[in-house]
Amino acid sequence: MNPLLRRLRADLFATPADGALSLGLIALFSAAALGLVQWASQKAQWAVIQANSTLFAVGRYPEAQQWRLWLLTALLTAATGLSWGLLRSHPRADRDGQLWPRNDRLVLGLLAAVAVWLPWALRLAPALQSRWWLLAALLAATRWLAGRFGSHLSRPMLRLFPLVWPLLYLIGMVLISGGLGLMPVSPSQWGGLLLTLLSASFAILLCFPLGVLLALGRRSDLPLLRWTAVIYIEFIRGAPLITLLFLGQNILGFLLPGGLAPDRIWRAAWVLTFFAAAYLAEAVRSGLAAVPKGQAEAARSLGLSYPQTLLRVVLPQALRVALPAMVGQFISLLQDTTLLSLIGLLELLGVARTVMANPEFLGHNREVYLTLALLFWTCCAALGLGSRALEKRLDPQTLSRSATRP
């Protein structure tokens, strides 16, 4: 018998009861999937998405300036491809990695298919459709280049490469908001996926160092530091995010130095940051607690200073332990951005609500919500996949289990 069939039989039909359960579940799932596909392909009116795809993507960002967002997308795509390829061409010291594992080929093929199909399904202008093809090609090309020639890169160059990402974030900020010779685009014109991703990434990037500091503060020997951290964390965790968002709109203008929270969007982004930091601190604290005391003692006995001990010995291990919990936090942070629609910001949900209120598209809520769900699911799945890959790479322990003992 075919090994696949044999495995299916062992997994699904080992006993009569197993078989009945499997059949029941398969019937249930296929009925649901069939219903959904039938509805999506025949009954659903996707015109509401097709007509508003730009609105969903970037809100009311001026059309004449949208080339800046395309450029940013291209830069991000190239950086992704390069990082991906470099990771594959530099496997960990103790194992030999493949340059093109099967999953990589699969993911790349899938992305290319989506880049061709989705713009076509959205009835984008041919010029825009071809841009998506180019982006897919760019990803493949940079991935190939970095994989092929990455091993020639010197060690310091390799160490500096991750700095591309924060640099790109700054460049992205300039491209989006203008300045340095570019026409300014006021934040009130940002919207849709752009605003969702921008506020989420801003909060994720800033809440991380803040959360680590809070966690360290909470474990500090200095009472003042410890109590400040505890009070902060418990206050934030005791209040619903939506309350804090409303509160932030009213008081952040006084609390933060003038330039930092100039308008509603930045105030909301800061509130998200402060909110997520408290939860992240607890995740990091659990990670710190998981590092045996002997680790710090060994580092100190070798003469490492307290900051060196923290940065080189304790935190790398603590963050590795806390990674799943932290990514969970990031994912819920991404979803929490939908609350911004309640304070009148046009992120994805906000855009969706205006579209659904448009008399032209009345009665198409299902299509809109399904699209929204898919968009969020895609972003969260990407975060989850990335974190799992990172976990695998950072974990010497899983490795030792599979490796043969000397």
Next chain:
Amino acid sequence: MTASSSNLMIEARGVEKWYPNGYHALRGVDLSVHRGEVVVVMGPSGSGKSTFIRTFNALEDFQKGTIRIDGNSLGNDLRQIDAIRREVGMVFQQFNLFPHLTVLDNLVLAPTLVRGRPRAQVQAQALSLLDRVGIKEQAQKFPGQLSGGQQQRVAIARALCMEPRILLFDEPTSSLDPEMVREVLDVMRQLAHEDITMVVVTHEVKFAEQVADRVVLMAEGSVVEEAPPAQFFKNPNHERTKRFLDQIL
């Protein structure tokens, strides 16, 4: 003892320690260790022997008495503590290797970071140290992939890579499987013949007999007996030592 008093590497006088819960762990401990000497500290569990040697590199603080390491007195000055730690290596019962670094990086980390030595030079030294403890082939592995005995030998090499003048061993073989104890003791025996000063907390009687210049018995937070191994094991002065030896021999 052949060493003169100017050769004192460790000089502890009347060291007293209370734990925060009020437990009186060290009750006026005196100990002098000379350059190149190997001193073995024995004693029942809870006698304060581990606590005592951990005060030598300030992993434990103490409330009364003085400790001088190579002439420098241990106080609250953090910078002086860091300076002393650089000269005092320590090998732990639980190895405490850094699991996220390769074996080689475990050795290279401190000398490059603390002493600011060039990486290539430290790497060469690290490899020769790993060779000396018999695990050069494992340099690129992670600690979790090694056996307990191998890990402890890496830990010794890691301490040596800082070129300390004093090496402290805190029950280095107590958490090893019996068949791995020997490989670690062999490495320690080799070291004992060099001019590094060693203080070893251990229950390994044979090791103490062969290698130690002096054996110290601690009980209830103070030093009970201090004698060359021949006398300590065959003809101790104190009743407490006899009782202890009866239990472990």
